[in-house]
Amino acid sequence: MIKRKNKNIQNPFYDASLDKRHASAKRFKRFTLTSLIFSVAFLAFFLFDIISKGTPAFKVTYLHVDVTYNQKSIEDSRFAVERKYRKVISRSWLRDLPKQVEENPELMNTTQTMWVLADDQVDQYFKGHHYKLKRKDKALIDDMKAQGRINTEFNSIFFLHGDSKIPENAGFFSAMIGSILTLIITMIVAFPLGVMTAIYLEEFSEDNKFTRFIEVNINNLAAIPSILFGLLGLAIFINLFGMPRSSPLVGGLTLALMTLPIIIVSSRAALRAVPDSIRQAGYGLGLTKIQVTRDHVLPLAFPGILTGSIIGLAQAMGETAPLIIIGMIAFIPDAPTSIMDAATVMPAQLFTWSGMPERMYIEKTAAGIMVLLSILISLNAIAIYLRKKFEVKW
Amino acid sequence: MSTFETRNKKRELTEKLIKTALIIASVISVLTTFGILFSILFEAIEFFQMRSFWYFITGMEWSPGVEGSKFGAIPIFAGTFVITIIALLLAIPVGLGSAIYMSEYASSTTRDYLKPILEVLAGIPTVVYGFFAAITVAPFIVKAADTIGLEATFNSALASGVVMGIMIIPVISSLSDDVIRAVPDSQRKAALGLGLTQGETIRDIVIPSALPGIISASLLGLSKALGETMIVVMAAGLRPNLSWNPLEDMTTVTVTIVNSLVGDFEFNSPETLSAFALGLVLFVVTLILNIISLRLIRKFKEKYKVNTL
Amino acid sequence: MVEGKIKMSKNNKIKVKVEELNLWYGQNHALHGISTDIYENKITALIGPSGCGKSTFLRCLNRMNDLISSVKIDGSVVIDKKNIYDKDIDEVSVRKKIGMVFQQPNPFPKSIYENVAYAPIKHGIVAKGKECDELVEHSLRKSGLWDEVKDKLNDPGTSLSGGQQQRLCIARTIAVKPEVILMDEPTSALDPISTEKIEALMLELKKDYTIITVTHNMQQAARVADYTAFFHLGKLIEYDETETIFVNPSNKKTEDYITGRFG
Numbered sequence: 001m002i003k004r005k006n007k008n009i010q011n012p013f014y015d016a017s018l019d020k021r022h023a024s025a026k027r028f029k030r031f032t033l034t035s036l037i038f039s040v041a042f043l044a045f046f047l048f049d050i051i052s053k054g055t056p057a058f059k060v061t062y063l064h065v066d067v068t069y070n071q072k073s074i075e076d077s078r079f080a081v082e083r084k085y086r087k088v089i090s091r092s093w094l095r096d097l098p099k100q101v102e103e104n105p106e107l108m109n110t111t112q113t114m115w116v117l118a119d120d121q122v123d124q125y126f127k128g129h130h131y132k133l134k135r136k137d138k139a140l141i142d143d144m145k146a147q148g149r150i151n152t153e154f155n156s157i158f159f160l161h162g163d164s165k166i167p168e169n170a171g172f173f174s175a176m177i178g179s180i181l182t183l184i185i186t187m188i189v190a191f192p193l194g195v196m197t198a199i200y201l202e203e204f205s206e207d208n209k210f211t212r213f214i215e216v217n218i219n220n221l222a223a224i225p226s227i228l229f230g231l232l233g234l235a236i237f238i239n240l241f242g243m244p245r246s247s248p249l250v251g252g253l254t255l256a257l258m259t260l261p262i263i264i265v266s267s268r269a270a271l272r273a274v275p276d277s278i279r280q281a282g283y284g285l286g287l288t289k290i291q292v293t294r295d296h297v298l299p300l301a302f303p304g305i306l307t308g309s310i311i312g313l314a315q316a317m318g319e320t321a322p323l324i325i326i327g328m329i330a331f332i333p334d335a336p337t338s339i340m341d342a343a344t345v346m347p348a349q350l351f352t353w354s355g356m357p358e359r360m361y362i363e364k365t366a367a368g369i370m371v372l373l374s375i376l377i378s379l380n381a382i383a384i385y386l387r388k389k390f391e392v393k394w
Numbered sequence: 395m396s397t398f399e400t401r402n403k404k405r406e407l408t409e410k411l412i413k414t415a416l417i418i419a420s421v422i423s424v425l426t427t428f429g430i431l432f433s434i435l436f437e438a439i440e441f442f443q444m445r446s447f448w449y450f451i452t453g454m455e456w457s458p459g460v461e462g463s464k465f466g467a468i469p470i471f472a473g474t475f476v477i478t479i480i481a482l483l484l485a486i487p488v489g490l491g492s493a494i495y496m497s498e499y500a501s502s503t504t505r506d507y508l509k510p511i512l513e514v515l516a517g518i519p520t521v522v523y524g525f526f527a528a529i530t531v532a533p534f535i536v537k538a539a540d541t542i543g544l545e546a547t548f549n550s551a552l553a554s555g556v557v558m559g560i561m562i563i564p565v566i567s568s569l570s571d572d573v574i575r576a577v578p579d580s581q582r583k584a585a586l587g588l589g590l591t592q593g594e595t596i597r598d599i600v601i602p603s604a605l606p607g608i609i610s611a612s613l614l615g616l617s618k619a620l621g622e623t624m625i626v627v628m629a630a631g632l633r634p635n636l637s638w639n640p641l642e643d644m645t646t647v648t649v650t651i652v653n654s655l656v657g658d659f660e661f662n663s664p665e666t667l668s669a670f671a672l673g674l675v676l677f678v679v680t681l682i683l684n685i686i687s688l689r690l691i692r693k694f695k696e697k698y699k700v701n702t703l
Numbered sequence: 704m705v706e707g708k709i710k711m712s713k714n715n716k717i718k719v720k721v722e723e724l725n726l727w728y729g730q731n732h733a734l735h736g737i738s739t740d741i742y743e744n745k746i747t748a749l750i751g752p753s754g755c756g757k758s759t760f761l762r763c764l765n766r767m768n769d770l771i772s773s774v775k776i777d778g779s780v781v782i783d784k785k786n787i788y789d790k791d792i793d794e795v796s797v798r799k800k801i802g803m804v805f806q807q808p809n810p811f812p813k814s815i816y817e818n819v820a821y822a823p824i825k826h827g828i829v830a831k832g833k834e835c836d837e838l839v840e841h842s843l844r845k846s847g848l849w850d851e852v853k854d855k856l857n858d859p860g861t862s863l864s865g866g867q868q869q870r871l872c873i874a875r876t877i878a879v880k881p882e883v884i885l886m887d888e889p890t891s892a893l894d895p896i897s898t899e900k901i902e903a904l905m906l907e908l909k910k911d912y913t914i915i916t917v918t919h920n921m922q923q924a925a926r927v928a929d930y931t932a933f934f935h936l937g938k939l940i941e942y943d944e945t946e947t948i949f950v951n952p953s954n955k956k957t958e959d960y961i962t963g964r965f966g
Contacts, residue, residue, distance in 0.1 A: 012783040015796040017827045018591075022795070025593025029499055035491025039563055040511055049530055050522075196419035204416060217424045223614070223684040224677065225621020227648055228430055231673045234655065235433035257426045264423070290409045318519025321623035321648070325655055347521040347624075354525045354628060362529060369522050376517060501772070580809040584872070587767065588822040588879055589799035598821070603812050 050373075054366030057155060060168060061123040062115040063089060064149035067097075069107045074098050081116075087137050090117040092169035115151065120167035120360040126150060130359050158367060162333045163349060167360040170353070172368050174335040178248060178328070178343035179317060181336060185252020186259055186316050191309055193256075194263030198305075201264075202271040203293050222261035229258050230325025238326060246327035248339040254322050259312040266308020270301040303390030310383040314376050320347040346372050434677055437670035444664045450671060456634040458654070458665040465668050467675070469634035473551065473644030477630065478619040480555025480640055481562055485615055488559075489566030490608060496567075497574040498596050509571075516564035524628030527557035532629055539641055549631035549643035558625050562615040569614065573607025574600060576698050606697075610690040617683040621676060623648040647672050718743035718883060718913045724763060724778035726756075728771070733759055735938045736778070741930075746905060746914045748928035748945065750921060752965060755934040757917045761885050764915065765801040766794040782883070799826060802881035806888040808868035810860030810875070815852050818860040818871055819843060819878045826879055838878055846874035847904050866897025873904065877912070884908065886916035890923065902927050921961065925949055933957045 065085050073080035077094040093116055101107050118126070122141055125131035133141070144150045161171030197218075205211040233254035237243045243250045274297050282292035323329075328348050336343035344352070346368065353365040442450070445465045453466015492512065496505050532553035539546035546552065577600050585595040601608070631643025632653060654669035661667075719741035726734035734756050741747050749757040762768045764780060766787060779786040787797045810818050819839045820829075829835045839856070843849040848870040852863070860871055869889060876884060886905075890898040905914055905927050918924050924931050925945060932942040933956075941948060941957045952958045959965055 011791065012785050013787070013792055013796040013800060015793070015799060015826070018793055018796055021591050021594065021825070022793075025591040028593040028597060029495075032491040032495035032499065035488040036495045036508065038488055039492050039515065039560075039567070040508070042560055043511060043515055046518075046526060049526065053529075193419045193422050196416050197423060200413075200416035200420045204413060205420075214420050214424055217427045219688060220681060220684060221423055221427055223617060223680060224427075224430060225617075225623070225648070225680055227621065227623045227651060228434065228673055228677055231437075231651070231670060232426075232430045232433050235437060235670075236429060239661065260423055260426070288405070288409060290412055314517065318517075318521070320519065320521040321627075321652070324623075324627075324652060327656075329656070347519050350525065351521050351624065351628065354528060365525055365529075369525065372519065373522070376519070380517065578809070580805060580807055581811065583767070583803075583805060584809045584811065584875075586770065587765065587798055587803035587805070588875065589795055589797075590822065590825060591795055594825060598825075599811055 050366050050369050053363055054368075054370045056127050056129075057158060057360075057363035057367035059152040060155040060157060061118040061126045061150060061152050063118045063122070063144060064113065064151070065089065065116050066111050066113050067116065068111045069097070069101055070109050074101055084136075084140060087134070088119050088122050088140060090119050090166065090168045092164065092166045093117040115153070117157075117168055118150070120358055123168060124359050126152070129363075158364065162335055163331060163344070163352070164333060165331070167356070167358045167364070170361070170364060172346070172349065172364075172371060174332050175344050175346045175349035175368075176371075177335040178332065179345040181248035181339050181343065182251040182255065182323075182345055183313060183316060185248055185339060186255040187309070187313060189253060189256035190259040190263055190312065194260050194309075194312075195267050195305060197260070198264050198267035198271060199293060199298070202268050203289065203297065218261050218264055221257075222265070225321075226258060226319055227321040227325065229254050230322030232257070233322060233326040244340050244342070246330050246342045246344070248336060248341075248343050250326050251323050251328050251343070251345065252339070254326060255316045255319060258319065258322065259316045262312035262315060263305075263309050266311065267301070267305045270304025270308065271297060273304060274300045303386055307383045307387045310379055310386070314379040314383075317345075317376060317379075318347055318372070320345075320351055323348050324351070431677065434670050434673045437667055438674040440662070441664060441667035441671045444667070451675075454636065456650075458668065459657075459659070463664065465664065465671075467647075467672065469636040470645060470647055470650050470672070471675075472636045473630075473634065474620060474646040474648075476638065476640060476644060477551045477555045477558065477626065477646055478616065480552060481559035481619045482612070482616060484556060484559030485562040485566055486612055489563045489611075489615070490570050492563070493567040493570035493574060494596060494601070497571050498592070498600070512564050512567055515560070516568070518561075520561065520622060520624040521628070523557050523561050524624040524626075527553050527625050527629035531557055535641070544641060546641035547631070547643045549629065550641045551630065551644050552640040554626045554629040555640065557629065558619055558622055561622070561625065562618055565615045565618055566611045569611035570604070570608050573604045573611070573694060576607070576694075577603045578698065604694075606690045606694040610687040610694070613683050613687040613690075617680045617687070620683075621648065621680055623652065627652055647676055651676075715742040715745065717741070718782065719764065719915075720779075720781040721764075722779045722781070724760070724780065725776070726759060726763060726768065727775045729773040733937050734763070737939045739932060739939055739942050741913065741915060743913050744909055744911070745929040746909050746916065746927050747930040747932065748924035749915065749917045749932050749934060750919070750924050750960075751934035751940075752960065753919070756937040757932075757934045758887055759937075760934065761887055761915065761917050764883070764885055765798050765803055767798075767803065769794055799879055800881050801883045801885060802876035802879060804869070804872055804876055804884065804886045804889050807892050808865060808872050810863070810868050810871050813860060814857045815843075815860050815863070815871060816856040819875050822875065823878050823880075828878075828880060842874040842878040843871075845877055845908070846870045847900065847907075848874055864897075866893050866900060869893060869897065869901060870904065873901075873908075877908070881912065883913045883915065886914065888917055888919060891919065898923075921949075933960060935960070 063085070065081055067080050069080065074097060077097040078086055080094065080097055081089060121131050121133050125133055125138065125141060141150065157169065158171045160173055161169060162174030164170040201211065201214065233250055237250045237253055238245050278296055278300065279292050282296050323345055328344050329352055330342055330344065332342060332344040350365050350368045350372070353361045353368065449464070449466050451467060453464060454468050455464045455466045456469055457464050496508055500508065532548050532550060535550050535553050536546045536548055581599055581603060582595055585599045586592070626646045626649050630649055631645050632649065633643060633645060634650070635642060635644040637644060651669040651672050654666055657665060659665040717740045721737055721739050724734055724737040725732070737760060749761060751757050759768065763776065768774045768776065776788065779788060782800070785792070811821065813821065816839055819842050820835050823829050823838055824831060824835060829838045840849060843852065848867060851867060860868065863871060890901050893901065902923065905916070908914060916928070928945045930942065931945045931948040933940045933948065935956055941952060941954045948957060949961060952961060
């Protein structure tokens with residue numbers, strides 16, 4: 001930056017108006033820079049907020065107590081522990097008592113001192129967040145803290161359990177399975193349809209009204225709000241075709257229609273990037289258009305097509321609104337076993353959790369967001385890596 | 395026939411089949427658009443046979459589920475309008491400013507780092523934005539309003555509007571960045587050669603040239619804001635409220651659609667079908683915005699003979 | 704290094720004095736120690752084969768090369784007894800006094816009137832209204848465009864033909880009242896008739912302005928220029944009255960270029 005002194009004395013280039021104009025130009029530049037900084041700062045703040053809210057969820061609190069296994073406690077698990085502990089131990093853990101004895105019969109008629117899952121309010125108290133504990137329960141926990149009988153462990157429940165009305169028992173697993181099934185349907189439908197449409201438009205169609213009509217439709221489809229696809233799914237797939245509500249089948253089909261435009265546009269770009277000389281060489285050898293396209297153009301365009309499809313997949317993974325409309329926000333404790341079962345997907349699970357009153361759900365939601373964002377970032381990174389790796393310089 | 399001819403005939407048949415399959419695939423996108431239009435239209439018409447269309451678009455009271463239920467959508471349109479305006483008031487200056495800095499002032503290394511960062515903003519799922527709006531932004535606004543003696547609800551329009559604005563920033567900045575860079579360098583040279591400062595060149599020469607593209611980007615942002623669901627479902631109110639106060643709670647078209655469909659009413663009740671009536675309005679408005687936006691971009695492309703857009 | 708002395712320098716005032724001007728694009732040494740005097744109210748043509756540095760040199764005279772970040776400049780360009788590369792000079796103010804016309808006509812996406820009026824108003828040379836109208840008319844007259852556009856001043860500048868657009872750009876440049884006008888191949892994108900008009904215009908304009916023009920068309924240099932400078936590989940090979948350069952060059956390289964042995 002050259003100094004702008006613009007001095008008056010003996011300077012034939014001196015211009016009085018320039019100081020003001022430079023000041024104005026500087027203000028303008030500062031405004032644009034501030035805007036940019038704001039955008040970046042928001043992202044940083046947002047990530048910090050989510051990570052700080054979500055990280056505590058990866059650990060969960062356990063209490064060291066005596067557990068009695070006998071006939072009485074199997075029938076009513078409240079009797080497995082001393083009365084004072086009943087409110088601070090997780091109801092879900094107690095519920096599982098009969099199953100524990102079934103799997104380990106040698107526990108019968110013994111009393112074990114073991115680490116037991118704590119109630120969600122205890123967990124939140126121990127982590128220093130907002131909690132709702134009765135005074136005597138709080139005093140009990142303080143005592144146990146002093147005795148070293150309270151500890152946090154890695155929260156495998158989060159990854160292995162499905163949703164639950166008991167906060168400390170709720171996990172992301174069934175949502176993850178639901179997402180996988182739904183997205184499989186999405187890609188099975190959207191990928192072939194999208195690529196075939198792109199091939200038709202790029203290689204086979206002429207520039208006539210029919211082609212332009214299709215292109216206009218694709219452009220419009222890309223801009224339709226996602227919630228309206230949900231209405232389509234509800235009216236046609238569920239009501240008209242009678243498919244099962246909130247199933248990965250309906251969810252997948254609905255998302256497939258939403259993902260089509262992205263796959264079409266990126267596949268077309270990939271096909272267009274293949275130079276014409278490749279095609280000409282094929283024709284010169286006497287091959288038909290389909291042979292040229294299938295054996296020569298398509299393989300070269302494939303990396304680009306794959307990249308675009310991965311990006312489409314990532315977008316579909318984060319979609320919530322249309323799936324809510326077709327019912328995928330039911331309470332789903334067990335992971336779906338087929339595409340016809342009722343299921344939920346990761347973003348919908350986050351939506352459901354964020355509406356729950358217990359504070360523990362806030363950190364679970366934030367943790368779920370971290371998992372979802374990590375998957376999305378990985379997908380995008382893979383897409384970018386593929387694009388760079390297979391980038392052929394014609 | 396010789397084997398050569400039969401093989402040819404077989405190949406011709408296969409090729410015809412393949413070509414037909416390709417055409418059918420292409421038609422699917424057309425079918426989808428029309429499918430959406432017709433399914434929404436069909437159900438919306440059923441709704442309008444139960445309730446007055448005129449009252450729907452001019453009525454001031456939206457009270458479903460009661461004796462003598464009324465379905466006047468004006469408060470809902472107003473709520474959508476207020477939240478969208480807040481979003482655009484944030485997104486357009488910030489998005490355009492960011493685009494200008496990146497395309498006119500930043501060095502190419504800075505640009506290479508910053509452009510992907512803004513793209514990350516675009517990739518965040520809206521449910522995540524909604525969580526952020528409800529759990530972090532809304533309480534902050536309540537507290538901030540309190541310190542200056544104002545009252546804000548936890549469902550303030552401001553909370554969802556601000557977060558929606560942030561979500562739209564990349565839409566505006568990305569397209570604006572492309573159109574600004576498409577303005578030919580000869581324009582800048584001419585301006586600088588006449589003794590204008592860089593700021594004057596950008597403000598008075600480059601931006602006006604890029605204006606059709608910038609308007610197009612804003613319309614796309616507007617369209618996206620109107621159709622946005624998750625942020626408002628999670629952070630905005632459920633109560634139709636005709637008010638200009640951004641600290642109050644109000645509801646939008648998309649929230650009402652969701653609520654009408656996840657309720658306990660039968661599918662063929664006016665309560666449920668009202669969702670399709672609102673959906674129809676949303677469809678038409680976003681379609682019109684999209685068409686105008688595309689036309690503006692096409693004009694811009696013709697003017698500067700660009701293909702990168 | 705200049706090889707060739709100006710004989711009739713006594714009657715001519717020096718407007719621009721260049722001394723030991725060096726320029727690097729990063730590591731690439733593009734201009735080597737250029738020293739020369741440009742005379743007031745004369746047309747000086749810069750000729751030479753592609754890549755010889757004539758356009759780069761031209762851009763040094765109004766500090767347009769400053770816009771390229773990898774550029775490093777050494778030496779001095781003195782105009783009106785002041786080196787424009789001095790630390791206390793605002794390069795934006797330099798460009799008001801030293802205007803530039805480019806190879807491709809580049810009118811602003813504004814009306815014809817606005818194209819001419821914009822910069823003078825920004826500089827505060829005239830106020831909006833009658834004063835400005837007069838300046839616009841004066842500038843358009845001087846660039847020979849007034850009669851053709853006086854009835855359509857509000858039409859966009861881009862609606863004119865190529866040659867008219869270039870004359871509009873010239874009008875725009877003289878509206879800020881410069882003293883020197885730099886022209887970078889002003890007619891190479893135009894048809895012969897427009898070229899003729901612009902060349903006639905240049906001869907008119909030199910009465911009031913000092914004109915320095917880059918041209919790859921030697922016949923044009925011969926037609927309009929009083930002085931010609933021949934550049935080759937970033938060096939100033941020869942600088943003399945046009946007639947001398949073309950009829951009796953002192954340097955063999957100049958002669959080779961003139962006679963078309965390379966180009």
